[in-house]
Amino acid sequence: MNVEQTMTTISRTRTLTLAGLVAALALAGCVNPGGIAPQAQRIDQAALVPNAAPAVDVGDRWWTAFADPRLDELVDRSLSANPNLATARLRIECALALADAADASRQPRVEAGLDASRQHYTANGAYSPLLAGNTRTSGSLLLNGSWEIDAFGRQRAVLDAAVGTRRAAEADYQAARVLLASNLVRQYVQLARLLDQRAVLERSLAQREEILGLIKQRVAAGLDTTVELRQGEGAVPEIRAALEATDEQVALTRHLLAVLSGQGPDAVDGWAPRLAAVNIVPLPPAVPADLLGRRADVAAARWRIEAATSDLQAAKAQFYPSINLVAFAGFSSVGLGQLLEAGSRQIGVGPAVRLPIFDAGRLRANYKGRAVDVDTAVQTYNAAVLDAVREAADALSSVQSVARQQREQALTLASAESAYELALQRYSAGLSTYLSVLSVETNVLAQRRASNELKARALDSQALLVRALGGGYQQDRPV
Numbered sequence: 001m002n003v004e005q006t007m008t009t010i011s012r013t014r015t016l017t018l019a020g021l022v023a024a025l026a027l028a029g030c031v032n033p034g035g036i037a038p039q040a041q042r043i044d045q046a047a048l049v050p051n052a053a054p055a056v057d058v059g060d061r062w063w064t065a066f067a068d069p070r071l072d073e074l075v076d077r078s079l080s081a082n083p084n085l086a087t088a089r090l091r092i093e094c095a096l097a098l099a100d101a102a103d104a105s106r107q108p109r110v111e112a113g114l115d116a117s118r119q120h121y122t123a124n125g126a127y128s129p130l131l132a133g134n135t136r137t138s139g140s141l142l143l144n145g146s147w148e149i150d151a152f153g154r155q156r157a158v159l160d161a162a163v164g165t166r167r168a169a170e171a172d173y174q175a176a177r178v179l180l181a182s183n184l185v186r187q188y189v190q191l192a193r194l195l196d197q198r199a200v201l202e203r204s205l206a207q208r209e210e211i212l213g214l215i216k217q218r219v220a221a222g223l224d225t226t227v228e229l230r231q232g233e234g235a236v237p238e239i240r241a242a243l244e245a246t247d248e249q250v251a252l253t254r255h256l257l258a259v260l261s262g263q264g265p266d267a268v269d270g271w272a273p274r275l276a277a278v279n280i281v282p283l284p285p286a287v288p289a290d291l292l293g294r295r296a297d298v299a300a301a302r303w304r305i306e307a308a309t310s311d312l313q314a315a316k317a318q319f320y321p322s323i324n325l326v327a328f329a330g331f332s333s334v335g336l337g338q339l340l341e342a343g344s345r346q347i348g349v350g351p352a353v354r355l356p357i358f359d360a361g362r363l364r365a366n367y368k369g370r371a372v373d374v375d376t377a378v379q380t381y382n383a384a385v386l387d388a389v390r391e392a393a394d395a396l397s398s399v400q401s402v403a404r405q406q407r408e409q410a411l412t413l414a415s416a417e418s419a420y421e422l423a424l425q426r427y428s429a430g431l432s433t434y435l436s437v438l439s440v441e442t443n444v445l446a447q448r449r450a451s452n453e454l455k456a457r458a459l460d461s462q463a464l465l466v467r468a469l470g471g472g473y474q475q476d477r478p479v
Contacts, residue, residue: 032319033315033319033363033364033367036364036367036368036371038312038374038375038378039375040374040375040376040378040379040382042305042378042381042382043381043382043385043386045292045385048385048389049287049289049291049389054284054288054289056283056284056288056290056469058294058466058469058470058471058472059472060471060472060473060474061472062181062281062466062471062472063075063181063184063185065279065281066185066279066281066459067279068188068273068279070271070273071184071185071188071273074184074188074257074268075181075184075185075261077261077262077263078180078181078184078260078261078262079177079181080262081261081262081263082180082260082261082262083262084180085173085176085177085180088169088172088173088176088177089173091169091172091173092166092169092170092173094169095162095165095166095169096166098162098166099159099162099163099165099166102155102158102159102161102162103159103162105148105155105158106148106150106155106156106159107147108145108146108147109145109146109147110143110144111143111144111145112141112142112143112144113140113141113142113144114139114140114141115139115140116138116139116140116336117137117138117139118135118136118137118138119135119136119137119138120134120135121133121134121135131334136334136335137334137335137336138332138333138334138335139332139333139336139339140330140331140332140333140339141330141331141332141339141340142328142329142330142346143328143329143330144326144327144328145328146324146325146326146327147324148322148323149323149324149325151320151321152317152320152321153313153317154313154314154317154318154320154322155314157310157311157313157314157317158310158311158314159310160306160307160313161307161308161310161311162307163307164303164304164306164308164310165303165304165307167299167303168303168304168307169300171297171299171300171303171473171475172296172297172300174299174473175295175296175297175300175473177471178296178467178470178471178472178473179467179471180260181471182463182466182467182471183260184260184261185459185463186460186463186464187253187256187257187260188257188273189275189456189459189460189463190253190456190460191250191253191254191257191273192273192274192275192456193275193452193453193455193456194246194249194250194253195250195272195274196274196452197449197452197453198243198246198250200445200448200449200452201239201242201243201246202243203445204239204442205236205239205240205243207438207441207442207445208232208235208236208239209236210434210438211235211435211438212232212233212235212236214433214434214435214438215228215229215232216229216232218435254268254269254271257271275452275455275456275459280458280459280462281462281466283396283399283462283465283466283469284396284469285396285400286396287389287392287393287396291388291389291392291469291470292385292388292389293475294469294470294473295384295388295470295473296470296471297384297387297388298381298384298385298388299473299475300384301377301380301381301384301385302381304377304380304381305374305377305381307377308370308373308374308376308377309374309377311370311373311374312367312370312371312373312374314370315363315366315367315369315370316367318356318363318367319367321353321354321355322353322354322355323352323353324351324352324353324354325349325350325351325352326348326349326350326351326352327349327350328346328347328348328349329345329346329347329348330345330346331344331346332346388468391464391467391468392465392468392469394464394468395461395464395465395467395468396465398457398461398465399458399461399462399465402454402458402461403458405454406451406454406455406458409447409450409451409454410451412447412450413444413447413448413450413451416440416443416444416446416447417444417447419443419444420437420441420443420444423436423437423440423441
């Protein structure tokens with residue numbers, strides 16, 4: 001073949017190669033993400049809280065404001081020993097490992113391999129006379145390297161998705177921490193409420209027994225009938241049943257507090273908190289402007305949007321070519337004795353390009369699924385935002401309403417106690433019977449019970465409000 005024929009052959013080869021590449025790219029146009037995109041939009045936060053209060057800073061140890069050392073001890077122990085919180089922390093470790101794996105996939109890989117096999121070669125195959133019909137040992141010692149060039153950002157998107165998942169797991173842990181602390185405070189307040197209520201019931205029982213004694217005296221004197229006696233007798237077991245029900249609730253609440261703090265159910269049996277020893281925490285008068293930035297659940301939902309968006313970008317990058325650089329160097333021979341000789345050396349390097357041409361819609365289906373994931377994450381975020389604003393508004397309304405109810409209740413209690421003092425003075429002066437004193441005291445006990453209920457509600461509402469305001473969550477706080 002002369003030079004002219006050789007040049008013609010090379011030209012034809014180049015033309016065919018170029019035509020094949022153009023045809024491949026044209027076919028690849030059938031595999032594209034066109035027409036698929038997320039549809040959901042994030043909710044307008046500013047429209048939800050148009051008249052927000054100034055920013056508020058709730059400390060991450062907000063429960064110490066209640067000034068109860070035993071409550072502090074209980075919450076601190078729970079945050080370090082609660083199994084559910086430990087599980088949330090482990091999810092962070094898992095997400096961190098996945099992020100590390102995604103980052104490692106972007107780096108070059110090098111591995112070494114040693115293979116040896118003994119084989120009998122067929123005498124009737126396409127083997128050289130040295131191998132045909134003989135049994136030989138062959139071996140190879142190779143160093144292989146590969147590196148996928150992230151030309152279209154797929155690996156970077158996978159890493160970003162893993163990082164977003166890790167940040168979401170961290171925010172979930174902080175949300176679990178806030179929820180656990182607030183639940184402990186609420187149960188602690190519930191225990192104090194039950195014990196105060198029990199004290200009122202004990203006084204009510206003593207009063208009912210005193211009234212029953214007076215009724216018996218009046219019946220013996222012919223001043224009352226059996227009807228009044230039976231009514232008085234029925235009132236005593238009623239209070240005893242209420243006391244028993246209260247004791248049951250006290251026991252259950254103590255068990256719950258112990259288990260939440262990672263202890264056995266009898267660990268806090270001797271604890272007897274009182275509402276009078278728990279302080280009220282000053283809180284803002286309206287939903288603060290920085291509410292959503294201080295809610296760990298909202299932050300977790302926001303990070304899941306970022307992760308889903310990165311997954312979508314990674315799915316889109318799969319429509320484009322993947323480019324790998326591959327290299328190997330080492331030795332290969334038939335006969336282990338020659339394996340390390342110079343003639344057994346082999347070296348290779350070159351690119352490997354893969355381009356999707358026809359995949360029966362798999363890439364489009366995967367991309368559509370990732371787009372739906374983004375929409376789902378956005379809607380979940382919107383729901384979290386709405387819940388956060390509602391919870392804060394509800395808690396603020398409850399705190400303010402209970403405060404107003406307490407002011408009115410204080411007046412009612414003062415009037416009942418004043419009437420009780422007057423009844424005692426009349427009884428001491430011989431102007432009325434002791435039965436009249438006990439009747440007035442019944443109203444005093446009822447008002448004291450209502451006052452205890454309102455104080456417990458005030459403290460419970462404040463714990464709910466602190467949780468609704470983020471409970472001291474800080475985005476960059478170490479876990």
